[in-house]
Amino acid sequence: MEAIKTENLTKYYGKSRGVLELNLSVEQGEVFGFIGPNGAGKSTTIRTLLGLVSPTKGSAQIFGMDTVKNKEAVLQKVGYLPSEAIFYPSMKVKDILKLSADLRKKNCAAESNSLCERLQLDRNRKVDELSFGNRKKVSIICALQHRPELLILDEPTGGLDPLMQREFFEIIRERSRQGTTVFLSSHILSEVQHNCSRAAIIREGRIIACDSVDTLAKTNAKRVSLRGTVDLTDLNGIRDQVTVDGTTSFLFGGDINQLLRQLSDGNILDIHISEPDLEEIFLHYYEKDGDRV
Numbered sequence: 352m353e354a355i356k357t358e359n360l361t362k363y364y365g366k367s368r369g370v371l372e373l374n375l376s377v378e379q380g381e382v383f384g385f386i387g388p389n390g391a392g393k394s395t396t397i398r399t400l401l402g403l404v405s406p407t408k409g410s411a412q413i414f415g416m417d418t419v420k421n422k423e424a425v426l427q428k429v430g431y432l433p434s435e436a437i438f439y440p441s442m443k444v445k446d447i448l449k450l451s452a453d454l455r456k457k458n459c460a461a462e463s464n465s466l467c468e469r470l471q472l473d474r475n476r477k478v479d480e481l482s483f484g485n486r487k488k489v490s491i492i493c494a495l496q497h498r499p500e501l502l503i504l505d506e507p508t509g510g511l512d513p514l515m516q517r518e519f520f521e522i523i524r525e526r527s528r529q530g531t532t533v534f535l536s537s538h539i540l541s542e543v544q545h546n547c548s549r550a551a552i553i554r555e556g557r558i559i560a561c562d563s564v565d566t567l568a569k570t571n572a573k574r575v576s577l578r579g580t581v582d583l584t585d586l587n588g589i590r591d592q593v594t595v596d597g598t599t600s601f602l603f604g605g606d607i608n609q610l611l612r613q614l615s616d617g618n619i620l621d622i623h624i625s626e627p628d629l630e631e632i633f634l635h636y637y638e639k640d641g642d643r644v
């Protein structure tokens with residue numbers, strides 16, 4: 352049984368598009384990344400998975416339970432980190448963590464203390480005195496302290512400094528090794544690449560790719576940089592061509608033999624052909640009408 356499964360999940364807010372026809376499947380124990388630019392539909396998907404908003408069409412299941420019909424049972428299995436958390440401002444960190452544990456009718460003191468220590472969060476501070484990053488740590492601990500089977504994390508690392516991001520992902524890796532399923536949304540490509548096994552890319556409410564992170568990063572395109580004179584005007588498969596200080600560089604996704612023939616007709620002083628970096632590849636997924644290279 353999958354930890355998360357959606358079938359044609361669609362959400363409209365009135366007439367405006369939230370998400371469209373999403374078919375997602377996340378296996379138990381996976382660390383799954385959900386990537387997309389602002390407004391793509393990441394938070395809408397997550398809120399629908401939690402039963403916080405009802406789908407307009409289609410359905411979502413968590414551990415086989417429908418998120419609308421079995422909302423309470425679903426929430427018991429989940430730890431949720433919202434992208435922006437709001438707390439009662441005058442409460443101390445330790446009281447918020449205790450309240451969150453009490454709502455789940457669990458004693459989470461040991462886990463909460465350990466997470467505060469690892470994330471270097473002072474339990475005695477008032478939450479309205481905390482920086483954005485430290486408030487994020489409070490949300491993280493609220494999501495993790497009761498050791499849920501499924502973690503749904505909406506942009507979990509915003510505001511955390513690099514050392515804290517590293518510690519956070521170390522905790523996530525430990526939980527994953529213990530069998531916890533993790534679904535995390537992000538628009539930071541490198542963090543998904545380094546910490547997730549599979550990922551889906553969402554653009555304008557639709558999933559446009561879903562695969563292992565390694566496969567998503569693979570492409571036949573090459574990045575070419577050259578100095579010299581060559582006529583590239585009739586060559587198919589060139590994208591993002593720029594010339595800076597006499598060096599022309601472009602992404603090439605066409606027939607490599609044609610490229611070589613064209614180059615041999617020119618006068619090349621220097622050339623470098625390499626794999627494009629992940630950022631470039633993902634940007635092509637994001638482009639509105641761009642063909643994938």
Ligand SMILES: Nc1ncnc2c1ncn2[C@@H]1O[C@H](COP(=O)(O)OP(=O)(O)OP(=O)(O)O)[C@@H](O)[C@H]1O
Binds near residue numbers: 368370387388391394
């Ligand atoms: N409560 C709402 N009422 C109307 N439209 C909404 C509402 N919430 C979201 N939307 C719209 O749904 C679409 C998806 O928004 P969503 O917040 O899910 O995107 P996102 O990928 O999480 O973006 P971000 O990275 O900026 O948080 C957007 O066009 C947004 O304007």
